[in-house]
Amino acid sequence: xxxxxxxxxxxxxxxxxxxxxxxxxxxxxxxxxxxxxxxxxxxxxxxxxxxxxxxxxxxxxxxxxxxxxxxxxxxxxxxxxxxxxxxxxxxxxxxxxxxxxxxxxxxxxxxxxxxxxxxxxxxxxxxxxxxxxxxxxxxxxxxxxxxxxxxxxxxxxxxxxxxxxxxxxxxxxxxxxxxxxxxxxxxxxxxxxxxxxxxxxxxxxxxxxxxxxxxxxxxxxxxxxxxxxxxxxxxxxxxxxxxxxxxxxxxxxx
Numbered sequence: 001x002x003x004x005x006x007x008x009x010x011x012x013x014x015x016x017x018x019x020x021x022x023x024x025x026x027x028x029x030x031x032x033x034x035x036x037x038x039x040x041x042x043x044x045x046x047x048x049x050x051x052x053x054x055x056x057x058x059x060x061x062x063x064x065x066x067x068x069x070x071x072x073x074x075x076x077x078x079x080x081x082x083x084x085x086x087x088x089x090x091x092x093x094x095x096x097x098x099x100x101x102x103x104x105x106x107x108x109x110x111x112x113x114x115x116x117x118x119x120x121x122x123x124x125x126x127x128x129x130x131x132x133x134x135x136x137x138x139x140x141x142x143x144x145x146x147x148x149x150x151x152x153x154x155x156x157x158x159x160x161x162x163x164x165x166x167x168x169x170x171x172x173x174x175x176x177x178x179x180x181x182x183x184x185x186x187x188x189x190x191x192x193x194x195x196x197x198x199x200x201x202x203x204x205x206x207x208x209x210x211x212x213x214x215x216x217x218x219x220x221x222x223x224x225x226x227x228x229x230x231x232x233x234x235x236x237x238x239x240x241x242x243x244x245x246x247x248x249x250x251x252x253x254x
Contacts, residue, residue, distance in 0.1 A: 032046045
């Protein structure tokens with residue numbers, strides 16, 4: 001039996017997670033795939049393009065195929081053989097650095113878009129001193145869709161939903177769904193809670209808006225018992241470059 005508290009808190013390679021992934025369907029959570037700026041505060045949100053390539057090669061070599069969020073909710077995704085790839089916020093570097101890699105392995109992914117900021121920057125991060133990064137504009141989102149990938153909603157403006165009134169939360173949740181559907185002509189069936197913050201009141205607004213699934217930042221694997229409006233995900237980042245990790249690598253080489 002695999003105990004979650006014995007696993008790394010973040011995903012950077014398959015090896016420590018291989019047995020755990022046999023117990024259900026993992027959803028990997030990415031944000032930015034690109035070179036990390038020197039002044040970036042939230043360093044863990046960046047995965048280098050070369051690291052992403054290695055991760056996709058490793059999953060493919062291990063026999064994993066990608067599934068859709070709707071399949072997880074319906075219980076039709078094959079446990080032990082399926083992984084779901086998600087990207088939060090809709091950063092342009094994801095489009096630029098992942099499309100060829102995903103195509104090479106026959107993988108599909110979902111981008112959760114912040115509807116009011118298409119073609120702009122990650123303005124919700126800038127007030128905290130984060131480095132600006134461009135988000136995909138409408139034409140780039142259409143390129144993503146044309147490549148066979150999906151989109152979902154990450155709200156209109158990326159607020160902390162639990163701090164909003166029901167009326168304002170409804171505008172963020174239902175309003176973003178309508179805006180994306182009107183703009184791109186596709187059904188928006190999947191929601192992602194900004195910052196991973198949600199409660200029963202927010203979940204009920206998501207249900208009322210007609211979403212099939214909602215993704216959290218709660219660590220874990222998904223089984224038929226996982227509520228579809230509280231799907232678990234596993235955060236992806238570079239391996240930690242701590243002194244402890246450096247010593248382990250050095251001594252492992254003899």
